Amino acid sequence: MELIVFPPTYNEPAGSPFATKAMCLLEMADVKYSVTYLSNPTKMPKRKLPVLKIGDRLIPDSNEIRLYIEETFGFDFNTGLSPKERAISTAVIRMIEEHLYFIVYCSRWQEDMNWEVTKVANFGTVPVIMRGFITRMVRKGALAQIQGQGMGRHSKAERFARFKTDIDAIVALLGDQDFLFGDVPSAADISTVTALNFTRGFAAKNDLSDYISSLPKLVAYLDRGREALYPK
Numbered sequence: 001m002e003l004i005v006f007p008p009t010y011n012e013p014a015g016s017p018f019a020t021k022a023m024c025l026l027e028m029a030d031v032k033y034s035v036t037y038l039s040n041p042t043k044m045p046k047r048k049l050p051v052l053k054i055g056d057r058l059i060p061d062s063n064e065i066r067l068y069i070e071e072t073f074g075f076d077f078n079t080g081l082s083p084k085e086r087a088i089s090t091a092v093i094r095m096i097e098e099h100l101y102f103i104v105y106c107s108r109w110q111e112d113m114n115w116e117v118t119k120v121a122n123f124g125t126v127p128v129i130m131r132g133f134i135t136r137m138v139r140k141g142a143l144a145q146i147q148g149q150g151m152g153r154h155s156k157a158e159r160f161a162r163f164k165t166d167i168d169a170i171v172a173l174l175g176d177q178d179f180l181f182g183d184v185p186s187a188a189d190i191s192t193v194t195a196l197n198f199t200r201g202f203a204a205k206n207d208l209s210d211y212i213s214s215l216p217k218l219v220a221y222l223d224r225g226r227e228a229l230y231p232k
């Protein structure tokens with residue numbers, strides 16, 4: 001089994017929170033896999049990463065990868081959770097992956113100061129002769145994506161207010177527990193820990209990582225999550 005991901009950036013094992021999430025899912029279920037780095041996902045089924053390759057079969061999308069693991073190995077990422085907790089888990093995952101992620105995406109690809117850092121982290125290894133062209137083309141696609149999705153139409157202040165609301169919800173749900181639903185990490189922790197570690201790891205100081213760093217309980221949770229969930 002081969003997991004195809006973007007090369008590592010910002011001290012994370014892969015250059016996308018969804019790819020690090022897929023690694024953590026495989027780790028938690030104790031499934032053996034190897035990692036292949038790919039910088040250009042245009043030949044992948046959804047033109048995105050991560051993708052899990054099993055023989056000739058390609059499984060795109062971290063959610064599909066989770067389903068595959070659950071169905072193939074009978075593994076439950078939410079062991080011990082009540083039906084209500086499972087419902088909250090689904091809502092948390094959607095908030096992180098379909099809302100908060102796009103705030104982080106705008107911060108990196110749309111805000112000019114951060115873009116200078118993103119450019120180096122994501123395209124620094126592209127041969128110089130093609131770098132300008134590829135970088136401009138990919139950014140154009142990224143900006144179109146966040147306009148279409150809608151997050152790119154909000155001001156920086158509006159996006160920050162939304163980010164703060166999501167983070168505060170996570171902090172409230174966490175309370176004094178080690179993980180979101182108690183002593184043991186589950187599916188929602190995997191999505192949350194990978195997305196927020198990716199956010200706070202960005203190489204330039206910014207409002208999003210500053211807010212995370214200002215919350216000691218959250219920082220302790222993210223460190224604990226890294227220790228418990230990431231590949232060793």
Ligand SMILES: N[C@@H](CCC(=O)N[C@@H](CS)C(=O)NCC(=O)O)C(=O)O
Binds near residue numbers: 017
């Ligand atoms: N829902 C997907 C999201 C994956 C995703 O958005 N991957 C991004 C990197 S963070 C990607 O491959 N982007 C390439 C592109 O849009 O060209 C999942 O859970 O795997």
